Amino acid sequence: MSERRVVITGLGPVTPIGIGTESFWAALLEGRSGIRQIETFDPSRFDSRIAGAVEDAKVADYVPKSYRKASKIMARDIVLAVIAAHQAATDAGLKTKCLIDRGEADGEPNIDSRRFGANIGAGLICADLHELAEALATAGVDGTFSMAKWGNEGMNTLTPLWLLKFLPNMLACHVTIVHQAYGPSNTITCGEASSHLAIGEAFRTIAGNTADVCICGGAESKLSPMALMRQSLGKRLSQRNDTPETAVRPFAADRDGSAVSEGGGLVILESLDHAKKRGARIYAELVGFGASNDAHSPGQPSQPHPEGRGVAVAMKKALRDAGLTPGDISLAAAAAAGLREHDLSEAKAFQTVFGERVSELPVMSIKGAVGNNGAGSGAIDFIAAILALYHRTIPSTINSQSPDPACGLRVVTNGPIDANIEAAISTSYALGGGQNAALVIRRYAE
Amino acid sequence: MNRRVVITGMGWVTPLGTEIEAVWQRLLKGDSGINLITIFDARTYPTTFAAEVTDFNLRDFLGDHHAAHQTCSRNAGFALAAAEMAWRSAGFTNGSQVDPEMVGVYLGAGEGPIDFDNFAAAALAGWDPEERNLNTKRWAEVAYERLDAVREFEQDPNCAAGHIACRFNAQGPNLNTLTACAASTQALGEASRLIRRGDADVMISGGAHSMIHPLGVTGFNRLTALSERNDEFASASRPFDVTRDGFVLGEGAGILILEEYELAKQRGAKILAEIIGYGSTADAFRVTDMHEGGRGATAAMQAALADAGVEPSDIDYISAHGTSTEENDKIESLAIGQVFGERARNVPVSSVKSMFGHLIAGAGAVELITCVLAIRDGIIPPTTNYKHPDPNCPLDYVPNKPRQAMLKTVLSNSFGFGGQNDTIVVRAPEA
Numbered sequence: 001m002s003e004r005r006v007v008i009t010g011l012g013p014v015t016p017i018g019i020g021t022e023s024f025w026a027a028l029l030e031g032r033s034g035i036r037q038i039e040t041f042d043p044s045r046f047d048s049r050i051a052g053a054v055e056d057a058k059v060a061d062y063v064p065k066s067y068r069k070a071s072k073i074m075a076r077d078i079v080l081a082v083i084a085a086h087q088a089a090t091d092a093g094l095k096t097k098c099l100i101d102r103g104e105a106d107g108e109p110n111i112d113s114r115r116f117g118a119n120i121g122a123g124l125i126c127a128d129l130h131e132l133a134e135a136l137a138t139a140g141v142d143g144t145f146s147m148a149k150w151g152n153e154g155m156n157t158l159t160p161l162w163l164l165k166f167l168p169n170m171l172a173c174h175v176t177i178v179h180q181a182y183g184p185s186n187t188i189t190c191g192e193a194s195s196h197l198a199i200g201e202a203f204r205t206i207a208g209n210t211a212d213v214c215i216c217g218g219a220e221s222k223l224s225p226m227a228l229m230r231q232s233l234g235k236r237l238s239q240r241n242d243t244p245e246t247a248v249r250p251f252a253a254d255r256d257g258s259a260v261s262e263g264g265g266l267v268i269l270e271s272l273d274h275a276k277k278r279g280a281r282i283y284a285e286l287v288g289f290g291a292s293n294d295a296h297s298p299g300q301p302s303q304p305h306p307e308g309r310g311v312a313v314a315m316k317k318a319l320r321d322a323g324l325t326p327g328d329i330s331l332a333a334a335a336a337a338g339l340r341e342h343d344l345s346e347a348k349a350f351q352t353v354f355g356e357r358v359s360e361l362p363v364m365s366i367k368g369a370v371g372n373n374g375a376g377s378g379a380i381d382f383i384a385a386i387l388a389l390y391h392r393t394i395p396s397t398i399n400s401q402s403p404d405p406a407c408g409l410r411v412v413t414n415g416p417i418d419a420n421i422e423a424a425i426s427t428s429y430a431l432g433g434g435q436n437a438a439l440v441i442r443r444y445a446e
Numbered sequence: 447m448n449r450r451v452v453i454t455g456m457g458w459v460t461p462l463g464t465e466i467e468a469v470w471q472r473l474l475k476g477d478s479g480i481n482l483i484t485i486f487d488a489r490t491y492p493t494t495f496a497a498e499v500t501d502f503n504l505r506d507f508l509g510d511h512h513a514a515h516q517t518c519s520r521n522a523g524f525a526l527a528a529a530e531m532a533w534r535s536a537g538f539t540n541g542s543q544v545d546p547e548m549v550g551v552y553l554g555a556g557e558g559p560i561d562f563d564n565f566a567a568a569a570l571a572g573w574d575p576e577e578r579n580l581n582t583k584r585w586a587e588v589a590y591e592r593l594d595a596v597r598e599f600e601q602d603p604n605c606a607a608g609h610i611a612c613r614f615n616a617q618g619p620n621l622n623t624l625t626a627c628a629a630s631t632q633a634l635g636e637a638s639r640l641i642r643r644g645d646a647d648v649m650i651s652g653g654a655h656s657m658i659h660p661l662g663v664t665g666f667n668r669l670t671a672l673s674e675r676n677d678e679f680a681s682a683s684r685p686f687d688v689t690r691d692g693f694v695l696g697e698g699a700g701i702l703i704l705e706e707y708e709l710a711k712q713r714g715a716k717i718l719a720e721i722i723g724y725g726s727t728a729d730a731f732r733v734t735d736m737h738e739g740g741r742g743a744t745a746a747m748q749a750a751l752a753d754a755g756v757e758p759s760d761i762d763y764i765s766a767h768g769t770s771t772e773e774n775d776k777i778e779s780l781a782i783g784q785v786f787g788e789r790a791r792n793v794p795v796s797s798v799k800s801m802f803g804h805l806i807a808g809a810g811a812v813e814l815i816t817c818v819l820a821i822r823d824g825i826i827p828p829t830t831n832y833k834h835p836d837p838n839c840p841l842d843y844v845p846n847k848p849r850q851a852m853l854k855t856v857l858s859n860s861f862g863f864g865g866q867n868d869t870i871v872v873r874a875p876e877a
Contacts, residue, residue, distance in 0.1 A: 045586035073733060114745070118728065122624070124557050124602055127661075130580045133569035145566040147660065151490030155664045163665030164733055164863065168603070168624040173864030176730040182745065185728035185866060186632060189603040189624040197621050201636070208643060210749075225582045225589075233595035291645075293551065293611035293620035313547055313617055317645075432599050433608035435620045 006206045007444060009280040010092025010268030012084040013383045014219065015370050016052030016261055020087045025387050028395040029416050033245035033369045035259045041225055048237030050244035051223045052261030052371035054080065062086035063178050064101035073161050074174065075125045076262060080376065081171035081219040082178060084266040088215060089179060092268040093280055096179040109180070110278050117183035117211035118176050119202040120266070121194025121218025122168035123375040126226040131158075171219060175266070183211040188375075191430030192335065193291075194218045195265070195378030196437035200289035202269050203439075212274040217379030219264025222372065228260050236339060236372075236431060246399045250336035250365035251343050251411050253404040258337040258367065264376030265383045283390045287423075288324065288440030290317025296434055304342045304429065308349030310436040311429055315353045318438040324423055326354045329361065329440070331394060331424035333385035334409075336365035337372045342431065347407035349427070362419060363409045364388065368399035378428035382439060389421040389441060451638040452875070454715040455536025455703030456815050457528040459654075461497035461696050461802055464507075464527065466535070470819050474848045476830045478680040478801055480694055485658050486562070493672040495679035496658045497696035497803030499524065507531070508613075515609050517596045519558025522606035524699035524808070525654035529610045532650065536703040537715050538614075544709070550618030550646040551607045552637035554629025555699075556655035556807040558601035559662070564592035566660075610650055610701075618646045624807060626862030627767070629653050630700065631810030635724030635750075635870050637704050647706045652811035654699030666695060671771060681831040683804075685768035685797035686775045686843045688836035693769040696803025700811030702818075717875040719818045722855075723754025729865025736773055736865060740781030746867035747785045747857065754871040756855055758786045761793055761871075763826055763851065765813050765858040766843075768797025769804055774861065776838040783841075794851065796844040800830040810860035814870060817856045821874045825850050 013020065016034025017027035027034075034052045043049040059071045059079045063086070071079065089096050090104065096116075099105035139146050139154030164170060169187040176185055184205050188198040195218035202216035222231060231237050238257035240247035249255040275282055294310035297303050305311075319326060332350060336343050351358050366384050370377075388394050396415035403411050422443050429436040456466060461479025463469045479497040488494050505512040507527035515526055538544075572585025599605070604622045611620050619640055623632045630653025637651035657666070666672045673692040675682040684690040710717055727749060729742035736743070751758060767778055783790045798816050805812055820826055825848050832845035854874045861867050 041580075041582045043582070045583045045590070070733065113730070129569070129572075129585070133573045133580050133585070134578070136566050136569040137573035137575060140570050143570060145563075145570055147487045148490045150660070150664075151488060151492075155491075155668065158664065158668055160668045160670070161734065162668050164669070167626055167863060169626050169862060169864050169866055170733065172625075172728070173733055173866070176728040176865075177732070180730055182728055182730050182742065184726040185625070186623055186636065186726065187625050187866075189622050190607070190620070191602060191604050193604075201621070204639070204643060204645075208639070225580070225585060229586065229589050229593065230598045233590075233593060233598055235595070291550075291619035291621065292547065292617055293608065295546070295611040295615050295617045297612065310617065317547075430604055430608075433602060433604035434611055435604055435608065 004207050004209060005272035006203050006269050006286045007272050007275050008267055008283045008286055008386055009270045009275050010088040011383045011386060012088030012091060013265045013380055014054055014080050014084045015263040015380050016054055017369050021091055028384060031396045031398045033398060035244040035247055035371055037244055046228055047232050047239055049241045050247055050259045052259060053223055054262050057083055064098055067178055073165050075165045076221040077122060077125050077219055078171050078174055080221060080262060080264045081120060082174050084219055084264050085175040085179060085215055088266040088268050098178045111213055113180045113182045115183055115212040116181040117185060117205055117214040118172045118181050119186040119198040119214060119216040120172040121188045121198040121375040122171045123220035125166040125168060126224050127166050129224060129226050175215060190435040191433055192374060192377050193428045193430045193435040193437045194375035196428040196439055197291060200291060200437055200439060203286050203289050206269055206271050212271050214269045215266050216269060217266035219376040220374035221262035222260035222374050223262040231260055248338040248368045248371060249399040250338045250367050250397055251347060251404055251407045251409055252400040253402045255338045255340060255343060257339055259371035261371030261373045263370060263373045263380055265379030282444040283386050284441040285444045287442045288318040288322025290314040290321060291437045294434035304345035306345060308345040310434060311346055311349035311427055312352040314436040314438040315425060315427060318440045322440040324440060326357060328423050329425050330421045331388060332361055332363045333381050333424060333426040334363055334365045335381060335428045337367050344406055347409050350409060359410055361410060362394055363411050364394055365397050382426045385424045385426045386441060389424050389443060392418060392420055394419045449642050449644060450707035451641045451704050451721045452707050452710050453702050453718045453818055454705045454710050455532040457531025457535060458700040458812050458815055459499055459524040459528050460698040460812055461499055473798055473801055473827045476828055476846060480679050480682060480803055483658060486660050488663060491663055492667045492674050493663060494676045497694055498658055499698050511613060517600055518609050519600045521556050521558055521654040521656045522609050525555055525606040526609055526613060528699040528701035529650055532701040532703050533614055543713055544648050546615045546617040548618050548647040549616040550640060550649045551610050551616050551620045552633045552649055552651045553607045553622045554633035554653035554807045555603055555606040555622050557603045559656055559659040561593060561597050562660045567592055606654055616650060625866040626864060627806055627809055628860040628862035628866040628868045629807035631860035631868040631870055632726060634811060634814060635726060635868055638721040638724055641704055641706050647709050649704040650701060651704055652701035653808040655805055655807035656697035657806055658695055658697050683770045683800045684831040685770045685800050685829050686836060686839040687832045688834045690770045693771055694803040696805045698805050699808050700815050719821055719872045719875055721870060722873045723750040723871035725749025725753060725869045727867045731865050733864055736777045740777045740784060742865055742867040743778060743781035743861055744784045746869040750869035750871050759789060760855045761857050762853045763820060763856045764793055764795040765817050766795050766797045767859045767861045768799055770799060779839040779841050791841055794826050794844045795841045796827055796829040798827050814858050817858050817872055821853045821856060824852055
């Protein structure tokens with residue numbers, strides 16, 4: 001149904017195994033894991049004490065000098081998005097205001113700000129617990145919090161702009177300011193499905209001719225005491241604390257949960273005409289998008305639809321949208337976070353959609369390497385799928401040498417393997433809330 | 447593909463009540479939904495008042511379905527109740543009139559209120575005043591004990607959309623946008639696009655929010671965005687009046703059923719209005735301020751008009767974002783002037799935030815409902831508490847009294863913190 005063809009011209013992964021396309025892809029090919037024991041705070045009282053951190057992520061290295069000050073009001077989630085935006089724009093060869101001001105691009109912008117949109121998935125950004133606890137403690141009376149004291153004086157210890165650090169739309173806000181994108185802008189907050197939904201909606205925005213270029217994807221940090229606590233209470237995390245690098249095991253028989261992480265990814269989508277006109281490198285064409293809800297069990301954090309109904313609906317819709325059949329797909333990049341029930345549910349969705357052919361379909365998941373950051377996870381998965389298609393190479397799904405027969409999938413564990421991928425599907429689902437989305441990409445041809 | 451999108455059902459939960467007609471009459475009378483905060487003890491806060499939803503019991507709306515949704519957060523409960531009313535008013539039953547995979551949900555719902563008492567208790571236990579540091583071990587001990595898995599999970603902003611999908615077996619596209627105060631206008635605009643392009647036939651769309659909790663009010667008080675007129679709270683929300691001193695926090699939800707025109711006709715649904723245009727832009731200016739020249743707001747209105755294929759001269763009424771903050775009211779007026787030119791002073795503009803307060807993510811949805819009712823009845827709801835004109839706001843704000851007018855085409859604005867601008871254009875149903 002898409003009126004205009006849409007291609008992917010820039011990738012900006014920000015992950016525990018590398019920032020930027022080259023280092024991220026190299027790490028995937030090496031099969032390196034970014035999951036370590038938590039060092040940024042004392043995790044000793046938590047059941048799960050491992051996480052994927054993004055190292056050397058300083059926002060000052062990715063924004064114009066004049067914008068460095070703004071980092072004071074950026075939650076970690078925002079920092080990750082701003083870095084991803086820089087990486088994606090650079091990778092695409094876009095001359096945005098940010099890159100020109102930084103001296104990384106010459107001349108005039110090669111993009112009309114009014115036709116440049118953003119759609120960025122974000123999580124429920126956790127307030128900085130250290131900052132908030134310090135403030136709340138000023139309202140303690142004999143060890144108990146006093147609302148009266150808080151209202152009178154305690155709250156004044158918070159910086160006036162405190163709230164602005166934690167609004168989910170601040171990822172898109174900072175990114176659009178830094179790169180001067182005045183076009184359609186949106187922020188999708190649907191847990192782990194956020195990135196796919198944001199990318200899919202941006203795809204429609206360009207196809208429907210409301211923008212020529214969109215920066216889209218998502219970012220989140222779950223590497224904080226509060227986020228770790230919420231995931232722990234939901235019983236979503238691996239307790240293989242002594243072997244973090246091999247803890248997360250997508251589709252494996254012995255999987256026992258995910259690991260929190262931080263990260264994100266933004267990609268540059270562009271109308272084919274716009275990309276051709278400026279001679280951009282084209283990684284792949286985005287040809288299909290489908291979204292759905294399980295309509296099954298909200299309020300049950302750890303229970304997906306037992307048959308993967310919603311994921312199957314999203315995949316079927318995306319394939320129909322692409323004008324492809326399951327037989328045309330030569331790679332599935334699964335969301336598979338390494339959770340017992342969720343992985344099984346997703347596997348059943350693949351079984352439903354691909355039927356008997358499912359045992360032949362190569363499946364990959366990168367969660368063993370990057371963990372689960374929430375809203376940015378899907379974008380990282382999607383970037384991995386794009387790179388696999390572009391480089392005709394499927395990286396190993398690490399830690400999953402003992403596949404779960406109940407899942408019944410052909411998980412690629414002996415990679416990297418050569419594969420002439422013509423079309424690939426990338427799936428995602430929120431770990432609670434029932435949202436699902438799938439994207440289909442195809443090797444670009446005239 | 448040229449599919450038309452119509453509104454066939456509406457429901458809301460507001461500080462002035464939950465029944466469409468009763469609340470509408472109160473708006474036309476100029477009633478204020480603002481009172482002292484009762485949700486928590488705000489007596490020492492700079493702002494002690496808000497527009498709360500009172501006497502709300504989700505069970506009254508969900509009946510037998512309540513048990514499945516009883517863990518939901520305050521704002522998701524508002525959304526569910528409003529959706530229940532909207533779904534029913536659209537004439538849908540639980541039968542199979544529509545393919546469930548073509549029924550979607552697109553909300554601009556906020557996060558659920560934080561579990562503040564337990565959160566604060568853990569924070570105090572974990573804070574080490576001597577080290578000036580958070581002892582995460584001690585914090586975690588208390589947090590494990592006091593925080594509840596489901597209650598934490600239900601704070602996620604996608605939960606309201608999940609609950610609604612579950613309640614109405616809506617297996618189609620399901621999204622939540624959280625673009626601050628613009629969120630539900632954005633959701634409705636995006637949902638209309640989904641139907642237009644064929645991704646869904648029916649969308650349950652709108653928004654819900656409650657930030658009337660200790661940290662919500664703290665955040666806005668620190669930004670000095672809220673009115674602090676504690677001695678005159680009922681009339682504290684004064685959009686476009688020169689004495690305004692900030693917005694008044696409200697809470698609630700508005701949900702509309704959007705439907706593909708042919709389907710609505712085919713099943714004999716009553717068509718309330720048609721969504722004909724939508725525009726979304728970013729100021730891309732500053733995190734803290736709107737663009738001084740109203741760049742993004744102007745562009746959003748222009749984009750919506752172009753999308754609708756109408757001229758500024760076709761617009762009979764503007765439902766303003768009108769927050770009662772100096773910056774918004776001035777820049778929105780400026781932007782309207784830029785879009786409408788000389789005619790700007792002749793287009794009635796009003797803000798029901800003067801009565802509802804500001805529902806944040808939920809604001810645009812309840813305001814769009816008022817637009818539909820205004821079209822239906824040929825009457826414009828007033829901007830109340832408007833006594834002292836502001837030279838920077840030179841438009842016709844329909845002060846204090848409703849006004850009869852033939853309304854065919856109406857424009858509704860929502861602008862969010864961080865420079866997010868969204869505009870929707872709705873039109874009267876064909877006679």
